[in-house]
Amino acid sequence: MKETRNFSSPILLSLLVVAVLGFLWSGDMAPTHWLPEAVASEVAAEEVATAESADSAQEFQLRPAPRPGREDYPDVGVSSRSIVWIIAQMHLFFGALVLAVPLFVLVIELLGRSTGDARYDDMAHEFMKISITAYSITALFGGTLALALFLLYPDLMAYLMQAFGAQMLVYAMLFFMESILLYIYYYGWDAMRYGNAKWVHISLGLLLNGVGATLMVMANSWATFMMAPSGVNEVGAVIGNIWEVMKGPLWNPINLHRFIANIAFGGAVVGAYAAYKCLAARTAEDRAHYDWMGYTSNFIAILAFLPLPFAGYWLMAEIYAYSQQMGITAMGGILAWLFIVQAVLIGTILMAGNYYLWSGMSRTEGSKRYQGMIKYIAVVLVICFLIWVTPHTLILTSGEIAALGGSHHHLLGPLGIMPAKNIAVNLMLIFTFLSFQIYRRSDKVATVSWEKAGNALMVAIYVVAIVNIIFAGVYYGYFTNT
Template sequence: MSALIALIAPALHLLAAELPSQAPQGNNRLAAQAAIGSLFSLHILIAGLVSGAGEIGPAIEFLGFVRQRRRYDRLAHGLGHFMTLYFSFSSAIAILLITVLLVGYWGHFWTTMVTIGWWPLFIEAWTFVLQVSLAYIWYYAWEPLRAFKGVHMAIGGLLAIASFLQVYMIDIIASYMLTPTNPQNPLRLALNPTSYPLTVHRTIGNLAYIGFAFGAFCAIRFLRARNPEDKAFYDWAGSFGLLWGVAMTLMQPIVGYSYAKEIQLHSYSSWYKMMFGTLSPIFLWQITLLGIMFITATLYFGRRLRTDGARGAGLLRLMSVGLLLTTLLAAMPYHLGFTYADVAAAGLNRPFWEGGLINPLGSMIPWKVLALMFYTLIAIAAVVWYLRGLPGVIWGSARRGEQRILMLMAVLTMLMIVTMGFIRENSRGPFLISGEMTIQGQQNTQNPQPTPAP
């Protein structure tokens, strides 16, 4: 015991020391930003799965009850088991971020945000308690309430509502940091310009993410399964997860465009930074990654049908070629320089065929919008064609190649989540609260946001 006390005493002494009075400076600030950014990314990757499982799990249980399919019930039960295991990991990271890193590095900022967003954070705390409680009840009462399925599904419905509200309260805080409104008006705080599109965007993203994630998990379990019944279940569940993930992702181009439009209207400097500034190469990577995800999913559809000789594999191969061409169009940069300002400063803001560094085919309107439309239309056609061929599929006969694709989809989705989070959080720079508080020194400012020229 004395050895344990001697080991932890230095750590307790550091925790008892006075917190720094100023925000990190210079290289220390960069290190602090990297630490917080890395942990937040890890937290979001785990919390997004937990939140998505809390919303999709009860829906799958209800679907199984309506269709009287045991596979759905088994899948929903597995998602409940996942939630009970991984709540603690996500919570531990969030507590470390809030109580140590944010308070220690940017204490003035965090105190300000808690003061402004006290009600959303208060509600978030209680919805989190409700979410955790309902998740454990939903999972552990599965067998005891099997004869009372309606009651059990009602508990699942409450879990889905609590999961949504918990994320929504966090989104109010995150959206306020990008598009701040009058902090003394709770209604305007909750309905700030980017609150609604961010909530829809993130909810759909979490639902897609959990689909791709349990698809990848089932792929791993399929490769390790020896029982034909288990192989058939994991083959089916992997396909279902991918289908669900693609169906949710199909809505993201429309929701994402709406979100970007609100940022343009209410935080123009952030929008400009994403489209023409230092974040434009990363935004270009994001739209390219979306195409890669649709291509990968279409390849799975085609391979899975071809394995069992089901109809439609050839047409799906053509669709993947169409998606590849669309991705090449979407990946074209508008300015052939790091930022548009660099190109303009060099006097080269003219088309490349006139000796400049501007590529008109890389402009957002109309070309990238057209690319997003073709992404959506071709992916919808791929999903429909895959569903048409499913009656010819024998579950349990999939090959290793299809399982690798399912695992790759989960990795691509994680890359997409981290990329989108990086863009959103860094678009506010040099502000912690857009136009209100700077990162450097946590200084309050009343400088207005730049507005677009008429």
């Protein structure tokens, strides 16, 4: 009965979402130029019978964005923004897990099929158990978020319904489809485990990931439209088609950043699950299974985390290109301290990831040849971390400013601007990758004849990369007008 309840709740919720959006779509919120062609022709035949109705339809289609005042928002006694933020953040956490886990489950399942090793299949199946549990919670928070937005921000949601139109219904139907695919994929695992049925199961996994990725990019378009609207005129009236509304300047950067971040986050969460199960295991066999599961999870998380800052750089570059004021507000204005907190968290994640890699290496005999490198990597990481979190300015009193001789410290001031921070974070990424590489090589021995030449080439690549990062950061950051 427990599994039946898990199966039914997201299905019923998705049906409810379709019904609600269908009701909203049938009302005045739905612009006729996004209805299907056959329906639009009927509407045109019935409603645009006179010149007056045609003029009113044109006026509706070019309705400007609402400009509500404070009195137009419902007063619920607490901050509406805080309510929506908390619910949206929880929905995002669980949604990232639900979208990410099937991605690497599909890869692991393919590995099991190609190698014939049943351990891969068992591990992939257990990964999906985590995703299936999170899916019901994701649906619950998603429905709560939609309700909160319509109740607390009715003008905004009416405008978004006008701008995106039928895309909202498509999203609801895709959510319903993902619910069906997810449960068939998980509960049909054993029934489709062998023979040609396995390929049917793998195809279902591929389709599930395709639907999930589509849901993600559609939801991203709503967020980026609010940040950097496209397909509208200077007063916010919708003048473009649905593709022009969706494909704003920040859409693809957000898509890439969220896709990579979901994988890193999902890998870390299932790694934590595997660590708990390993500690709670009562047999050596179970302990070995969950230890391997944790190893695989952390491998996925670290591998996905390494390119994530570059996706973040692209996103912020596009934000500055769209609106320099928006970028300054985010990184140097009212939200600047959030970036300091984020910097601390990123540095902490990198150092924790390195520590995990070093601890994992210590279990193998071959790691002894790399032990001498660890202390130097640690020193570089700590120095770069300190530079990374150094603020450019502080809130100072007049006496403190006089004691410093200005608002910036003469030594620490230059470390608080982006050239120094770019150098620091890129060096942290390079040395994290170095830890990852020696972690992967610690239990292996090179047998090729060109071993020395290959190692020399790898050392040269690292040296050239480090010199290039430092030179480019110092020269273009401090000595050129950029």
